[in-house]
Structures are given as C-alpha cells and as structure tokens.
Amino acid sequence: MTTPNKQNIQGDIWPRLPKKWETFHFFRITRPALFKEHLALLAPLLTTAQDAQRMREDIYKKKEEGTLKGLVKLSGINISFSAKGLAKLGAEGFTDDLFNNGQWQDMTYPGTGEDPAKHQGLDDQQDWYHQFKPRNGSVDGVFIVAGDSEATVKKTIESLIEKIFNVGGKDQSLQRVFSQSGHVLPDDREHFGWVDGISQPSVIGLDDLSKNKSPNGLKPIPAGTILVGCDQDKTKTPGWAKEGSFMVYRVYEQRTPEFVMWCGRNTPSVTTEGFTENAKKELRLFSSRVMGRWPDGAPLELYPEKDPSHILSADPHENTELLKKEWGDEYEKKWKEQEAMNHTDNFNYNADNQTRCPFASHIRKCGPRDDHPFYQKHLMLRRGIPYGPLTKNEEKAGGVSQTERGLLFVSYQSSIKNGFHTVQKEWANTAEGPDDKTDQCGGKAAQGIDPIIGQVAPHSRHDEDPIIYKEPVPAVNLPDPRHPPPEINERTVPIERWVIPHGGEYFFSPSISGIQDHLCKA
Template identity: 25%
Template sequence: MAPVDPHDFKTDRILKNLQGNTIKGHGREHTTHIFIHFDANKIVAAKKWIRTFAEDTLTSAKTQLEQREKFKKEKIPGGMFAALFLTAKGYEALGFADVDAKFADDAFKSGLKTRLNITNDPNPSQWEEGFRDEIHAMILLGDDELRRMGEFTKGLLDILDAFSHINVVEYGNAIRNSAGAGIEHFGYVDGTSQPLFLKDEIESYEKDHGVVLSAPTDALKFDPSADKELILIPDPYVAVNLEKPAFGSYFVFRKLEQNVRAFKLAEEVVGEALFPNIGEESKRELAGAYLVGRFEDGSPVVMDDEDAVPNSAGFNNFNYADDPSGGRCPHFAHVRKTNPRTGAFDQSKRMARRGIPFGHRNVDTELDPIASQTPEGGVGLLFMSYQASIQNQFEFIQQFWANSVNFPGAATGIDPIIGQSATGNPADRIFALPQVYGHAVPAVTADFEQFVTMKGGEYFFAPSITFLKGLV
C-alpha cells in the first residue's frame, strides 16, 4: 500500500483538487444535507452558483487535513465544512449528454431507484416524500457550531431557491458514549474498521497494535491500510494533467430509520433465553454482541465474551480464522457479514463510510434507558460511503453478503442489522445464537425482525474541484 502523506508534494497536488471527507472524515458534530433538483430554465444560473460555491465555500481535502493538523496541535476547530455531489441525472440537467459514455459504473448511471432487485430496498413509493422525486445534487455542510451552520443554511436555501427546487433537507447529529466514541441509536460504536489512507493513521495503528504492516508476522491479524484507488477515480470530465491531478469518488447516501424500542426488546428476549438465571443479568449483553459482532463499547465479540476492553472501539487487529464455527462471533453478525477479513478480495470491497445519526432521543444513551424509553421511529443513520465503484463495493456487500442467507455459509441467514430479504421469508431472519460462548452448538434460536428501514437515498459522484470551478 502507498500511504497518503499530505507533506509530499505529489500528494499535495492531488489533495488540492479533491473534495474533503474522502480519504478522511470531516469529523464535525452536526451536518446538513440539502437535496435539490435544477430548474431546466435556469441552468446558466445553477452553473454560475456551482462555480462560485466551489471557489468560495467548498472544502478541499488539503484544507481539511490542514485544519486537522491545527486542531491536533492547537485544539482549534476547523470551522464549517462543505461538499457538493451530482447524480447522473444532475450531470444531464447541467447539459452533459455523454454521462453514459463518461462513467463506467452502471449503478451510478441508473440511480438507486432502479436497483431494487439488487439492494432489496422498499419500493420508492414507500420512501419519504422528498426522496421520491428526481434528485440532481446534494450539498453537504458540517460544523461543530450548530447555530453557525443553521444561519449559513438559511441563506443558502434562499440562493438555491432561485434556480432549483429543494427536494428535502436532512440533518445529522453525532451521538457519543462516555469514551467519546461515536455511536448509533441502537447504542453501538459506529464507524469502526475504516480503511486507513493517511500515513500518520497507519503509523498509529502499528503503534497501538504492536504490528508492522510492511513486515507482517503472525501478530498481524488484519491490515486496514488502503490505497487511495479504493475510493478515488480520475474525474471523467477533466483532461489528464499529471501536474494537477483531478480525482472524484462515487458516493452513496441512504436514510436508514431504526426502530430502537423493538430492537432493544428483542435483545432482552434473546438475552434472557441465553442467560435465564438470577445473577446472570450482566451477561445478557452478549446477545446483542452476537447480532452486531461487537459489544456496545466496540469490543469485538470474537475476542471475548465480555466488553470493556481498553480502547475497544479502536481495536481492529483481529480476524475470524480461529472461529470457523461461529461459536464466538456468529457468521451472521453484522460486522462479520460486511467485513469477513479473509483476504485481498474482501479488502477490495471496503468503502470509506461517513455516516452520522439523525433524529432526537428523549433519554440519553449514556443513561442506559429501558426499552420503553427508546424511540420506535424518527431516528436512525444517514449512511454515506465513498467508493471507486458502487456496483463492486456498496452493492456487492449489500447484495451478496448482507442480503444473502447463504453467506458465508449455507443457511447463515441475512445480516440482522442491514440485511433485506428478497422474498420476505421469515426464515431468513431466524438466527442460532451460541448458548455457550465458543461453541456454535447448542444454540438458542431467535426470530429477529427487520428493525432498520430504508427511507430514501440516491447514488452520487463527488466531482473534482477542478471540474466544479471550471463548469461552463
């Protein structure tokens, strides 16, 4: 792997023209996502605004990493982050009639609504209203200061209204546990096991895990490093220029609503079935860990049957080679399904995930609310990912791993968290949880319903800044 070193001049040329949030998440606590449809009669005004936005507001990967360095050294926040994405229909609306020839990814060119036979998503008629219509672009804003972002958004919406229709506006807000790790509404640490592109991140991984990626030994169980080509491709609308390389990335957005109350009640039922005796209540957290593949604090269940491992959310040097039966981490567990960790092929399917929770909770997750205090809807995850191919990465994982009842083995069952059954067969959601940790049998059989519902989304491309600034 060739780590990205921001201090290298060759890399610097790439980062200047690359949108931020790609090789490293922007890290802001709050986000605004504005989805728009360009007015066919006002395309000249739309192009002019895009050029101005790219010049004055857009955050490059270079700027983002400079802000990151300043925060690490001086604890000075980076301010507001901004990015812009286009759909295939968006390119066409802006006058690009050759989208089909320029882009290689059929998923991007077709759009999410046409891929239901692959994703098993609900029919778009069941999506939230704002996502049902044709979407041309998405503007992403991120900030640690909610009011500042809100004031900017208000002004931006007025500007956008002059040449486009606002489809919908979504808001994300980070949730953190007592250790400062980001979690989702079910209460589990989210965003673990990301591909690492930056030189300093890879060096930190080696130091924290006592391994050397360039000279692997038996101590190295998992290599998280990745080449930038895992998520970046040359911008198809910018001529090749070795002095000023222009890269972009395919981008997936999905609004995933979570029924937290039903999930927690199901966890309780399975936990009691596994550990029915008085005095075993604390062990019942293992039920959820079996389903997710990690305990709530991030501890990998394949490593131990208890949580609270120091730096558990950051521990990533493990695989499933010593657990072929699934007695420690069941084959259907979410993190095992979506990241099998078995070789180069699996590594090539990874994405740079940039999700953030949405929705309000009345009781803080740190207070460990009982099921009746948790929401049944209106909360969830704004799933986002960057990849070099939507077909070969996001869609492959969703179709052939998460949605497959026979991956990684026959009758494994679909992913209990994000899996969507093609047939709706209840048998797809019946799971066998090890009754004794480390032994796949005997097992407790559990019927785990679908508690995550896709409410809308789209496939985008994050163009290079070179393209956006030069749009005519």
C-alpha cells in the same frame, strides 16, 4: 504510483469533514447555465481534503495540549451530483449502470405488475421518503454542510448556498427539494448504543501508514479503491472525474426499543430471571454477538466472553456519567486508555471458526476481512451520522418507538458495485454471504442474513406489524449466551426488522478541478 492531490479532493471523502451537526441539502437544478455560473463562485469555497485535515489536526493538537475549551467554531461544505444532475450540466457521462439508473432501480422491490428489471432490490417502495421517488421529480445534487453546531451549519447554508445561488431571488438557479440533518451522539454512538465508525481502512497516499499499529487489522487500500482514476482503479470513467468518488446516501431508520426487546426475549436468563445482574451480563453478551463488538467497540474476536470496559451501568450514556464521578480527575486519562483498547483494529477472523465472533454478526457479514478473498476491493469510507433523539429508558421499556431515529448512511468508493452494492445486496441480504458457512453452522443452513441491515422481500413481512416477518421467519446462527460457543454451532434465532430503509440516491463527488474545469464550463 501517483499520490492523490489533497487540495483537489473534497474533504468529506477524506479525511471527513469535522462535525457535530450535519445537513444534507438536496436540490434540483432549474437553470443549468446560470447554475454553472453560481457553481463557479462556490468551487473555491468548497472544503478540500487539505482543509479538513488541517481542521482536524488543529482540534487534536488542542486536545493533546489541554487547550481545547469547548467546541471549535468551524464549518465545511462539499457538493455531490446525481446522474441526472450531471446530465443537466452537460457533463461527459459514466458507463456505470448502477449510478446512471439510480438507487431507486437498484434497491427497490417491484410492485404488482411492475417490471423486475426496473426494481432490482428488496426495499419496500412504500417505505421510501417521497422526495427520493422518481415520480416526485428528481434529486440532482446535494450540498453536504457540516459544523460544530446546528446554528453554524444553518448560517453557512444561508451565507453561502442561499446567497451564491440566489435562493428566493429572480436569478435563482436551483430548487431546494428538502433537507435532512444529523448530529453526533455522545461518545460517537449510534442509536442501538454501539460506538460507530471504527475500523476505517487506511488509504495509501493519503493516510500516514507509519501510524498504523494494527498489523493484523485491515490492510491499507490503494487510493483507487476510493478515488476514481487513482492507483489501481480499474473502472472506466471519463478523465474529468479523476480524484472524485461515488457517494452513496441512504436513510436507515432504527427501531431501538423493538431491538432492545428482541434481544431480551432471546436471552434465556432474562426470560427466566428478569433483569438480574447475571441476566444483564448475558443480554450484553447476546446483543454484542449480534453486532460483533461490545458496545464500547471492543471486537469479540479479541474479547469473546467478557467486555473489557469498566461497566457501572448497562446504559452507555449513564455509564459515562458514572465513570466521570468514579474516576474524577483521572477520567480523561483512563477514558483514553480504555478507548484505545476498545477501538483497536488489530484483529482478523479465523475463516473456519466462530467460537469468538459469530459468522452472522453484523461487522463480520459486512466486513469479513480474511473470511472472504479480495475483501479489500469492497471496502468503503463510511461517513454517516445519526439523526433523531436519543432513546430514553422509558421508551425502551415500552418496546415501541415513539419517534423516528436512525442513521444517515454515507459511503465513498470508486465503484458502487464493488462497495455499497456488494456489501448490502450480496453479503448482508444473502444467508450465505459473504461466504457460505453452512458446514460450520451444523450443515442444515448457512449463517443467515445480516441481523441488523439484512433484508427479505416485502411480501415476507407481517401484514399488520412492520417489524415481524411471516413464516418462515429468517433466522441467524447465534450461540447461546449461557455457554461458550461450540466449534460447530447449530442454534438459530429468528430475527425481526428493526432497521427500515427510507431510500436515498447515488451521487458523484467531483474533484475541485473537475468542477471548475468541466462542470462550470458553458
């Protein structure tokens, strides 16, 4: 087994770029020969896995020592290319049709009279940002720029990208197509209110496996599951691509007020009692069953009936502030203890039973563990970041989103087919995925599509309301929050559409040597 070279791997793949703010700077190559010259200047400045690891370790050390005062000023930069971008640079190509044809073909649904072979997914074409649509040109690549603040990221873009590639000058070698930025929300939550990014797999040869204290959790994966050409990667790729990784970029809008209102309508005590303390507890339980975790991260498989966190307010951000007041000087210590309990990965599923975590829950549909044989080969490293403002209680109470917010989803894998494609299309989008649980759901129907990111064809949407489906409305198998789940649960709940894909692209993140020795060569 060959150990991956951390000096050769881009740092957002592993261990990820330290970030509070992140900008994805999409570009189109206009003068390939000149771009190669500019890329050669940028290559030594790219943030490697070793660089990112040192940054993160420095932050953790200062936290442990109590010497961390505010945010550490830092920034990192990586680069990835679409198939069209690599072709412009004359790179030896891949035989991967998903990558070569792009996300537009793989994920969009055909319009009237269009060839289904050219549109093989369930995304409504009208929902895609126009910049990702092929008819508006191509996206050849993306700079991933992360840092401690918006100002730091902006400065890095100006001092590196715009300067090196002479943006705005006569020797400019690229066009900026557009940029999208995200920022970390308080307590690392996503917009629906759940702590995000938990249960990332450990990579053999990169992570320190001696620190893995979760014998019942995700098993460590070979480096070749994430990095091309590394241990146990069975894909056929050109030699120059070794230690690179395929990057999936995808925008998911989250309709938070609509999601909150749906959860309330499907919590019986809320509809009969209003927001009593009892109803709030049932609402928290129901919404957590939809996700498969409590909002602070504790898995239902370990805590099926009661949230182990100390809860003073149903609003997670308000709860944090109240805990700071109640715990006072003990806050940091108690928060770390609670966080360690909630962020545990030390669990697995009983493949024939959902009396703890529902088969239809988001984390079980997309991360089935031992529910699904060989699930390890479908694991990804997720590096997404939220975008848009927090949802205030007034907006939640109104039930209708007043501004766009969501997740800039990023994942890395050595095979798009094994990773993102399987999880989204074969697991989340099918009622029987990743394994058919019809018998355990009463025998009439399977567990249903993923209630968060699962999709049905656009013609199933309501003509006037984008979040409602026509009859028959997709339903998922979820137990009544007033009762412990029975061994065989027959209760189904009709779902709505709170997560709307706005498109994206498939990219390849080359190694440093792949850039310098192959992509920069004339």
